[in-house]
Amino acid sequence: MPADDQGRGKTVFVPFVLPGEQVEISVIESRSGFARAKLEKVVTPSPDRIEPDCPYFGGCGGCHYQHMSYEVQLRQKAGILRETLRRTAKLELQQEIQLHPSPPWNYRNRTRMHVRHTPEFALGYYRYNSHDVLPVEACPISSPLINQAIATVWTLGREGAVPEILHGLQFFANHDDTRLLVDAFIWPGDDPAGLQPLAAALRTALPGVVGVVMFPASSIEDEGRERALRTANHPEIAPAVGHNCLMYHAVGQQYRVSGGSFFQTNRHLVDTLAQVATPNGGGRAALDLYAGVGLFTLPLAGKFDQVLAVESSQDALADLRLNVPGNVKCIHATAERFLLERGPKLAPDLIVVDPPRAGLSEKTAAALGRMSVSHVTYVSCDPATLSRDLRLLLESGFRVEQAHLVDMFPQTFHLETVLHLVR
Numbered sequence: 001m002p003a004d005d006q007g008r009g010k011t012v013f014v015p016f017v018l019p020g021e022q023v024e025i026s027v028i029e030s031r032s033g034f035a036r037a038k039l040e041k042v043v044t045p046s047p048d049r050i051e052p053d054c055p056y057f058g059g060c061g062g063c064h065y066q067h068m069s070y071e072v073q074l075r076q077k078a079g080i081l082r083e084t085l086r087r088t089a090k091l092e093l094q095q096e097i098q099l100h101p102s103p104p105w106n107y108r109n110r111t112r113m114h115v116r117h118t119p120e121f122a123l124g125y126y127r128y129n130s131h132d133v134l135p136v137e138a139c140p141i142s143s144p145l146i147n148q149a150i151a152t153v154w155t156l157g158r159e160g161a162v163p164e165i166l167h168g169l170q171f172f173a174n175h176d177d178t179r180l181l182v183d184a185f186i187w188p189g190d191d192p193a194g195l196q197p198l199a200a201a202l203r204t205a206l207p208g209v210v211g212v213v214m215f216p217a218s219s220i221e222d223e224g225r226e227r228a229l230r231t232a233n234h235p236e237i238a239p240a241v242g243h244n245c246l247m248y249h250a251v252g253q254q255y256r257v258s259g260g261s262f263f264q265t266n267r268h269l270v271d272t273l274a275q276v277a278t279p280n281g282g283g284r285a286a287l288d289l290y291a292g293v294g295l296f297t298l299p300l301a302g303k304f305d306q307v308l309a310v311e312s313s314q315d316a317l318a319d320l321r322l323n324v325p326g327n328v329k330c331i332h333a334t335a336e337r338f339l340l341e342r343g344p345k346l347a348p349d350l351i352v353v354d355p356p357r358a359g360l361s362e363k364t365a366a367a368l369g370r371m372s373v374s375h376v377t378y379v380s381c382d383p384a385t386l387s388r389d390l391r392l393l394l395e396s397g398f399r400v401e402q403a404h405l406v407d408m409f410p411q412t413f414h415l416e417t418v419l420h421l422v423r
Contacts (some may be wrong), residue, residue: 002181009031009363010033010034010035010218011033011034011035011275012025012027012034012035012036012037013034013035013036013037014036014037014038015039015064015128016039016058016064016067016073017039017042018045018046018048018049018067018068019046020046021042021043021044021045021046021049022042022043022044023037023039023040023041023042023043023126023255024038024039024040024041024043025037025039025040026038028039032278033136035205036136036310037350039126040302040338045307046224048068048069048072049068050067050068050069050362051068052066052067052138052139053105054066054139054141055127055207055273056134056136056342058128059128059134060124060125060128060134060136061125061126061127061128061130061184061309062125062139062141062412063133063141063411064167064277064410064411064413065398065410065411065412065413070101070104070410073104073397073407073410073411074077074099074101074280074405074407077405077407077413077415078097078099078405079419080383080413080415081093081097081383081403081405081415082097084383084384084386084387085383085386085387085390087387088387088388088391088411089383089386089387089390089394090391090394091177091387091389091394091400093400093403094348094405095400095402096400096403097403097404097405098118098402098403098404098405099404099405099407100269100272100273100406100407101407102266102268102269102285102408102410103398103410104269104410104411105140105141105410105411106140106141106142106143106144106147107141107143107267107268107269107410108139108143108146108266108267109143109146109172109173109177109263109266109267109270110170110172110173110263110265110267111139111146111150111170111171111173112168112169112170112171112183113125113136113150113155113168113169113170113171114126114167115133115134115162115167115168115169116133116135116165117162118165118193118221119287120134121151121157121158121160121280122137122157123135123136123137123142123154123160123169124148132161133231136150137151138150138151139148141410141411141412142171142269143173143177143355144177145173145177145178145180145208145316146171146173146180148206148208149171149180149182149202149206149209150171152202152205152206153169153202155205156201156202161197161198161201162198163194163198164194164197165186165191165194166184166185166186166192166195166198166249167185167186167187168184168185169182169183169184169185169379170182170183170185172246172257172259172263173267174246174247175248175249175250175270176249176250178208179208179209179210179246179365180206180208180209180210180245181209181210181211181213181243181244181245181246181257181259182196182202182209182212182213183210183212183214183215183259183260184199184212184213184214184215185214185215186214186215186216187216188216192214192239192394195212195214195241198212199212199241199242200241203241203242203283208369209242210242210243211240211241211242211243211246211259212240212242212247212272213238213239213240213244213259213260214238214239215238215259215260224397225311228235228246235335237402238260239259240259242258244258245257245258245259245319245334246258248263248270250270250271250274250295250381251270251271251274251275251295251298251299253298253299254295254323255293255294255295255319255323257293257319257331258315258316258318258319258322259315260294260313260316261292261313261315261316261319262271262292262293262313262316263293263295263361264408265294265408265409266297266407266408266409269406269407269408270295272406273295273379273406273408273416274295274299275299275359276388276404276406277296277352277354277377277418278296278299278303278352278377279303279350279375279377279420280303281303282302282303282304282305283303283304283305283349283350284304284305284306284348285304285305285307285308285327285346285347285348285349285351286300286303286304286306286307286308286348286349286350286351286352287307287308287310287346287348287351287352287373288307288308288309288310288351288352288356289310289335289338289339289351289353289354289355290298290310290311290312290335290353290355290356291309291311291316291320291330291354292311292313292320292322292354293309293310293316293319293320293323294324294328296318296321296352296354296379297309297320297324297328298323298324300323300350300352301325301327301328304327304349304350305327306327306328306329307324307327307328307329308328308329308331308346308348308419309324309328309329309330309331310331310333310334310335310338311330311331311332311395312332312333312334312335315334316344317330317332335353335355335360335364336360336361336363336364336367338370339364339367339371340363340367341372343367343368343371344370344371345369346372347371347372347373347383348371349374349375350373350375350376350377351368351373351375351376352376353368353370353375353376353377354380355377355380355388356381357381357382357385357396358382359380359385359386359388359389360384360389360421362392365389365392365393366392366396368393368396369392369393369395369396369397369398370396374422374423375420375421375422376393376398376420376422377418377419377420377421378390378393378417378418378419378421379416379417379418380416380418380419381408381414381415381417383415383417386417386419390419393423396423397423398421398422398423399414399421399422399423400419400420401420401421401422402418402419402420403417403418403419403420404417404419405420406418407415
């Protein structure tokens with residue numbers, strides 16, 4: 001560990017290194033309190049180190065843990081969750097973390113990639129810690145059908161059939177990996193009609209493609225939960241070649257998922273996550289915040305007399321309204337606005353929250369803590385923002401009853417947590 005001018009130690013962050021290893025590194029960034037370094041050579045490897053299965057690992061920014069076995073990945077993630085809760089939420093978790101593992105490969109049902117046109121065509125991901133496109137011709141964490149689509153786009157690109165207005169693609173496969181919806185992202189001001197020949201070629205080459213939906217570049221990407229959202233400022237319907245939605249079967253239900261709507265990305269654990277997040281018991285009323293297309297709403301509707309489902313995305317809200325039964329009331333609002341305006345008047349038996357990576361706002365967490373509710377389920381894809389929000393909820397009298405780690409993102413440092421809170 002290097003020292004500063006006063007002789008004090010400095011923390012050095014080095015990716016792709018395992019505990020106990022001796023390595024050679026080069027510092028690439030130095031600040032007053034820490035430094036970042038690049039791994040140059042592993043001198044003494046850990047017994048947990050393995051050879052990565054993907055040739056792009058280390059250069060690609062998508063995966064972070066392929067150099068360790070899957071069992072070690074789970075152990076590391078559980079330790080990270082405990083440490084983050086301890087450091088940020090000041091919570092020493094008393095419960096065992098219930099682990100829900102995934103098949104470690106070909107699990108993604110949704111994959112977003114970038115398109116580069118110069119000096120030659122390329123489809124790929126951003127390089128690690130960069131916005132340069134790394135050409136990628138196969139992705140072992142994506143489903144087989146998505147990999148077929150990647151290969152098809154490469155073929156079309158080499159044939160000059162990919163127009164320069166296209167800067168990104170998102171592939172979304174259904175539950176049994178037989179159908180594919182493609183979101184195509186174009187530059188602002190370009191005419192979506194310019195993508196129609198490409199869309200037709202994709203559907204001809206890969207019959208599983210049910211449709212290609214076209215979005216402007218201003219669509220929002222939420223890393224780890226790739227979302228292409230249009231807000232109230234962009235209410236227009238995105239043009240599509242073929243269908244603009246996909247039917248996804250999960251937890252015994254059929255969900256319509258349109259282009260631009262969020263859905264969970266691990267095709268093996270969608271049911272598990274929904275079952276963990278929705279309790280066995282029911283009651284009079286439940287509130288589902290950040291409801292999306294209704295993954296949790298539908299199981300809740302079978303257990304509670306009434307469910308209020310709150311969603312801010314117009315795309316997801318349209319799907320939600322079509323997916324849910326009659327005892328669900330869908331509300332178009334942000335969670336913060338809804339809780340500030342209506343929270344004091346409600347007393348549900350259960351509240352389920354599944355916010356994006358940014359977590360709850362401080363106002364949302366405070367409003368949730370003031371509500372008359374004894375059970376809250378918090379579904380999180382970021383332990384740091386979960387821990388930040390949890391501090392406020394613990395201060396309002398909640399305690400953790402159950403802790404689950406649902407490994408929706410093998411080979412990466414991302415982890416999905418489900419906490420059942422009671423008071």
